Amino acid sequence: MAQKARKDRAKSNATALNNLHIGSLVVNGLFLFLHLFLRSRSLLLWSVLSIPSFLCQFALERTGRPSFDPTTRALKSAGEDLAAPGLTEYMFDVVWITWATAVLVVLFGNWAWIFWTVIPAYGGYKGFGLGAAAAPAGNRKQRRAAA
Secondary structure: OHHHHHHHHHHHHHHHHHHHHHHHHHHHHHHHHHHHHOOOOOHHHHHHHHHHHHHHHHHHHHHHOOEEOOOOOOEEEOOOOOOOOOHHHHHHHHHHHHHHHHHHHHHHOHHHHHHHHHHHHHHHHHHHHHHHOOOOOOOHHHHHHHO
């Protein structure tokens, strides 16, 4: 039963990563194409503000891509769960917000890069909330009951 779960996670991770890379190619390729041939947009802002998105895609690829034995084609590792909440979810959000901002820049101009500030603002909001959370007092049994 565990092997089926690993295979299912490997399949969903591979699909999610392939969709992520295709989406990145489409959005960034469209931005570059339209910059070169129709409307001139800031390549400096695009390259600087796309770096976090590319780093997130790289991290998701490294941790989530399933690996197979080259000789037997057996599944060695299903990769980390890309549907997990927390940091993985935030990395996907960074990628999607960057894509949405790039599309807005193509449509409305360079001033639309201001929408990208949602990423650090949300990260700061989540980080601030972590500092306020304190571990409940009491013994282990009381802490489990509180959770």
